[in-house]
Amino acid sequence: MNWEAIIGLEIHVQLHTNSKIFSGASTAFGAEPNTQASAVDLGLPGVLPVVNEAVYPKAVAFGLSIGADISRLSVFDRKNYFYPDLPKGYQITQMDKPIVLGGSVQISLDGGTLKEIRITRAHLEEDAGKSLHDEFPSNTGIDLNRAGIPLLEIVSEPDMRTAKEAVAYARYIHQLVTYLGVSDGNMSEGSLRCDANVSIRPMGGTKMGTRTETKNVNSFKFLENAINFEITRQRDVLESGGHIIQETRLYDPDRDETRSMRSKETAMDYRYFPEPDLLPIAIDDEYILDIKSKMPELPREKSERFESDYEISKADADILVSDPAIADYFEAVTKICSDGKLVANWVRVELLGKINKDSIENKAIPVSAEELGKLLNRIKDQTISGKIAKDILNILWSSPMVNVDDYINENELKQVSNTSSLEPLIEEVLKQNPKQVEQFRQGKTKVVGYFVGQIMEKTSGKANPQQVNQLVLKKLT
């Protein structure tokens, strides 16, 4: 039987703020355990939460970017459950009246078609702490540095049908929140975590199957694996005559599988009710207009502009805008070297290749846009060959202080374009390779490339390959 998967995601985005959502403690990543947990984060007797107002504009900007309704009055609720890393015994979140309602995004599928994914809601909440099970034999450690970190939970409709679509959606949300400055988008530090709701049904069916929720998936690759595992698992269960249990599952990246955490029967009743320690959040039209006026250019708009302004392909533009840091870098380089296609090609292939290879942050490209622009200008004015340029980029990558023009001069890397100095070399090569010359005479014109290669080697790459090509042809005919 053919099956169809129904997938919805809950994405927890960590909001980029200096202090926590309900206390003044720092949100900086990587501090010693419990050094960034105030009395409020510890849930000591007598403490009260106070909302960090920096979270409102971020939630509103996200809402506006997906065409959602911004609630004029939204309310915090308590979600009650006991867990050692949940200090108060409840999480402050938003249940009945979230700050963002509705909206949708368009994701690009393979083949370039767009698909709309509807968003149900997005609400503000606090993160819990972390339980450390491995560090202490026979004990569990609790680190409350993360307790109270502001989150925006973005809940989608079950509009995705494949793991690939789910990943495309998650990537799009990641891109959006990074663009908006809502989040630093740093996946390795847990800035974006997904819960995947997955069910399957016979292809073309209308009734929803029983779903499972796979929690806390923190990379796109894991998300794809977890969903695919779950689809296969559910199909195997159903095809062997079993039924799916509604349950919460956990993805284990080490074994690439999902495991049951708890079933619906033992699921908790969270006893939600309005948080009496906080007033409702009131947002008026003026506030919304102000945030609207400060919204940055969004990825899709930017991509379209790149296509027309720099005459580059849609594929190139999409890749360049995938991260605002890369997009900004690209534009900075085009200010020096106006050949958009050349710049796009170098940023996309060479630069991103190096970034991936060294796994560094996009924000931390060691080569300044100005030097790269100058380097590309030297290719354009035929001062150096593309091959030499790549060598220089490698140098720049490790020694960012190097000046491109000085380096070219000092190392005598300028292309040899002088016919009189090239001609003796060409004659010498032809003389040394009579066999190949004979082949050319018999119509194997491809051997020209061989000669050009030889010359390039003899000039340590400094010759202009096009010119050499022409000269070789001239000599041979």
Added chain:
Amino acid sequence: MMHNESITEQLHALKIGKYSSKELTENYLYRIKKLKDLNCYISVLEESALRAATDADQARAKGKAGLLSGIPIAHKDIFCTKNVSTTAGSKMLHNYIAPFDATVVAKIAAAGAVTIGKTNMDEFAMGSSNETSYFGPVKNPWDTSRVPGGSSGGSAAAVAAGLCSAATGTDTGGSIRQPAAHCGITGLKPTYGRISRWGMIAFASSLDQAGPMTRTAEDAALMLALMAGNDPKDSTCIGDDVPTYLEYLNSSLDGSCIGICEDFFTDGLEAKSEQVIQEAIKIFEHLGAKIKSIKLPHIRYSVPAYYVIAPAEASTNLSRYDGVRFGHRCKDPENLNDLFKRSRSEGFGNEVKRRIMVGAFTLSAGYYDAYYRQAQQIRRLIKNDFQQAFKEVDFLIGPTAPQTAFQLGEKTDSQIEMYLQDIYTIAGNLAGLPAMSIPVGFSSKLPVGLQLIGNYLQEGTILSAAHQYQKRTDWHKCVPVLAINKVQP
């Protein structure tokens, strides 16, 4: 005798050098020891109090006296006090040392007051008799076989017995006013949000409010002015400027209109208490006020609404006591659930457990609409009733409690009877209104309290009415026998 003087009188004595703060503090510390069987205090801060008193005397000598310089004040043990045991009357926190001061504590200390100790209370402020305290019940100074009321019973009894100049209390359903009535002192619960709740251990967040417990309305005005005001650490705290309450005190009652609600004079009210209240009403008439009968149609639903809302909030406020980070932890937990279950089973007393269970039930899926939502709707109706009433009258008066102090152990087996002790006070919390209790006479040698309820932020109105009454009468000057017994150092 200095220990029975009002703060105003003591400040005057300190000013003219009649006695020093050190002498006053020593006197109270001595009396606390002598009368320790009353069980008013959970901790007595002898050393730091004497140090603070000496500092206050020196400050005064240098002309740098604050508004409460050298006055020994006791705090209900629900207020966090930095580096000092803060128990909320519970075994759960018997070993808890707070790392910061409650805003109320900090403000009173900043005015130069001497923190003399932490007073006994019903566990987590849940009780009307002080009998739910892990540290044992407080005894009523007027009759030590009787309860002082609750939950601020330790504070009320300490003021009445002459064991401090004044005390702080908290009031979620009557916990300042009812013990004030039973102990014959003045107790004020201000408008919800008038005083910061930061550092005040939560019982029911939307109802809890701190307030002063004093000998006179004038002292209450002085204390309130210090305790009230905006606090960036409490989002529900009211930002409005704090009026100079003392300036209100001498406004005449001439031409004012006082409301009497007939629902406050029902069968449940003890006959002799009612007589005393009626006499007090006559005095207000003599003072120039007009009395008008008003209706509060929904007030009869106060108690049931309260006993849904307060336990619901309490059930989640008390979730943090799980044995993980602080407070009582059971011995040798087998696993996580065992740690939670046993720490909480051992740490909480029965009344607290009862309310947590009721609260968890009313918030649970399928019951929320029938209980919690319904109770909140009733709460809105009660608020509206009061707003209607305040269109016609300046404030309301009636009894504080349906009866005088009852015998220890008398009502511990009947929760309903215990809960009905707050029948007249609860509406003030549900509506968030300022309300106070003042002593207006005796029934069988036990004090009777009169309640005054004002409109939002109109503490000045009820304080001034109370002060006018106290200028005309001497009930507030009556002290129990053990407060005049010669227990002197």
